[in-house]
Amino acid sequence: MKFIVKLFPEIMIKGGPVKKRMINMLNENLRTLLFRIDDSIEIKRFFDKIEVQTKDEFTDSVRKVLQQTPGIEQYLEVVQYETGDDLEAIAEKVAEHNLNLINGKTFVVRAKRNGEHQVTSSEIERFVGSYMYKHGESAGVDLRNPEVKVEFELIQNTLNVITKRQSGLGGFPIGMQGDVLSLMSGGFDSTVASYLTMKRGIKTHFIFFNLGGAAHEVGVKQVALYLWSQFGASHRVQFISVPFEEVVEEIFRSTHESYMGVTLKRLMIMASEKIAEVMGIDALVTGESVAQVSSQTLRNLAIIDEVSNKLILRPLATMNKPEIVKIADKIGTREFAENMPEYCGVISKNPVTNGSFSRMAKEASRFDYDVLEKAVEQSITIPVDKIIEDVNTTAPVEVVNTPDGAIVIDIRRESEASHAPLDIENVNIPFNELNRTYKKLDQSQQYLLYCEKGVMSQLHAQYLRDAGFENIRVYRPK
Numbered sequence: 001m002k003f004i005v006k007l008f009p010e011i012m013i014k015g016g017p018v019k020k021r022m023i024n025m026l027n028e029n030l031r032t033l034l035f036r037i038d039d040s041i042e043i044k045r046f047f048d049k050i051e052v053q054t055k056d057e058f059t060d061s062v063r064k065v066l067q068q069t070p071g072i073e074q075y076l077e078v079v080q081y082e083t084g085d086d087l088e089a090i091a092e093k094v095a096e097h098n099l100n101l102i103n104g105k106t107f108v109v110r111a112k113r114n115g116e117h118q119v120t121s122s123e124i125e126r127f128v129g130s131y132m133y134k135h136g137e138s139a140g141v142d143l144r145n146p147e148v149k150v151e152f153e154l155i156q157n158t159l160n161v162i163t164k165r166q167s168g169l170g171g172f173p174i175g176m177q178g179d180v181l182s183l184m185s186g187g188f189d190s191t192v193a194s195y196l197t198m199k200r201g202i203k204t205h206f207i208f209f210n211l212g213g214a215a216h217e218v219g220v221k222q223v224a225l226y227l228w229s230q231f232g233a234s235h236r237v238q239f240i241s242v243p244f245e246e247v248v249e250e251i252f253r254s255t256h257e258s259y260m261g262v263t264l265k266r267l268m269i270m271a272s273e274k275i276a277e278v279m280g281i282d283a284l285v286t287g288e289s290v291a292q293v294s295s296q297t298l299r300n301l302a303i304i305d306e307v308s309n310k311l312i313l314r315p316l317a318t319m320n321k322p323e324i325v326k327i328a329d330k331i332g333t334r335e336f337a338e339n340m341p342e343y344c345g346v347i348s349k350n351p352v353t354n355g356s357f358s359r360m361a362k363e364a365s366r367f368d369y370d371v372l373e374k375a376v377e378q379s380i381t382i383p384v385d386k387i388i389e390d391v392n393t394t395a396p397v398e399v400v401n402t403p404d405g406a407i408v409i410d411i412r413r414e415s416e417a418s419h420a421p422l423d424i425e426n427v428n429i430p431f432n433e434l435n436r437t438y439k440k441l442d443q444s445q446q447y448l449l450y451c452e453k454g455v456m457s458q459l460h461a462q463y464l465r466d467a468g469f470e471n472i473r474v475y476r477p478k
């Protein structure tokens with residue numbers, strides 16, 4: 001199968017050298033991603049498109065990459081036949097893929113030709129056109145204003161017939177716009193904000209502030225890994241985890257209740273700025289959206305902005321919640337967001353909605369910034385692609401590799417579990433039903449959670465531990 005990759009229109013209108021750099025970058029990114037599938041996949045760069053040629057067994061994997069790689073406007077799927085310039089064979093194959101498209105419609109046939117042939121392009125077009133007219137139920141040929149354009153190419157002896165057009169993500173190739181550090185809580189907003197920066201071609205690193213829950217950290221790592229592997233895996237990025245429990249304690253000690261929420265956000269921005277500085281990053285990203293919650297009024301956002309000289313991008317600033325949720329649905333982060341614990345609630349009681357700059361300064365002067373300094377010093381950075389190993393080695397809940405009398409619960413979705421069943425006895429309780437179902441199980445038994453990568457099982461085992469269940473561990477076969 002061959003794919004023809006068309007670039008995002010905003011790339012095509014750039015000046016020559018910039019356009020060339022962008023196409024080269026997309027070519028590089030595709031090379032990195034597709035060679036991970038198989039190094040026999042061929043990628044060819046042209047001045048206005050990229051072509052990918054693959055063995056049929058890799059077609060689905062290649063499609064997935066093309067759908068999820070920023071910079072691609074659409075891709076065409078092309079089926080290839082060795083017809084030479086045998087007009088009858090060409091017409092038959094073109095008709096096979098196009099006859100149903102011209103039913104009741106006017107059409108035109110357009111052929112591109114490259115190589116030595118006995119026939120000209122217009123002879124081929126006329127032959128195929130009349131064959132399709134004879135065998136189909138079209139409304140006739142219209143050379144000027146056709147409703148359907150039947151396109152194919154004859155390159156040497158190979159006939160390329162376009163069978164499908166599929167939209168891509170659009171945006172710019174990652175690597176063209178520098179790096180940002182995205183404040184990631186794992187909720188709807190920060191996951192969508194991070195996706196939008198990735199789609200715009202920005203290398204997006206993640207920073208997470210742990211307010212006191214091991215499950216939250218595992219959950220955020222998991223969604224960061226998901227986002228990266230779906231949309232950004234052409235480049236290595238970092239995940240930074242900052243222990244913020246003591247910062248929260250210090251906020252409680254020093255700050256009036258109504259300013260705690262805004263203070264927490266200011267401190268997250270200050271810590272992010274320090275870390276971004278070390279990483280050579282100019283901009284931070286948050287999932288804040290004007291008026292969504294009390295800390296996100298224009299005044300409070302301005303009070304938050306005051307603490308940093310970095311550019312703060314807020315891709316969702318003017319979006320409505322339903323639009324954000326729709327994107328989360330489309331990119332697959334809704335499920336993660338819905339399963340993410342909230343640790344912020346306690347700090348958002350009776351929040352000020354229209355904070356005062358001078359009052360904020362007074363509140364801020366009572367805070368001991370050594371505590372923040374220490375949190376930054378204790379931050380831990382790991383490459384996102386090492387998250388699975390990290391979660392499995394630094395797991396808060398014990399991991400075992402033999403059941404030893406415990407009952408194994410496979411928490412994958414039913415379809416995944418039946419597609420690749422475990423080879424030992426187990427029960428299937430999909431993770432989204434676990435919280436509701438677990439308490440109904442016989443609590444005199446020991447249970448082991450299983451999932452494919454060991455991240456989701458670790459996350460849910462930790463939730464259950466937090467909820468007071470001690471008979472739970474993680475199963476990870478050798």
Ligand SMILES: Nc1ncnc2c1ncn2[C@@H]1O[C@H](COP(=O)(O)OP(=O)(O)OP(=O)(O)O)[C@@H](O)[C@H]1O
Pocket residue numbers: 182183184185186187188189190191207208209210211265268285286287288292293295344
């Ligand atoms: N624990 C955290 N670690 C990193 N960033 C955070 C954390 N909590 C909040 N943020 C950042 O602050 C933004 C606003 O957070 P807040 O909790 O006020 O709103 P939210 O709308 O619930 O955000 P989200 O849906 O992303 O959780 C988030 O989108 C995220 O960018």
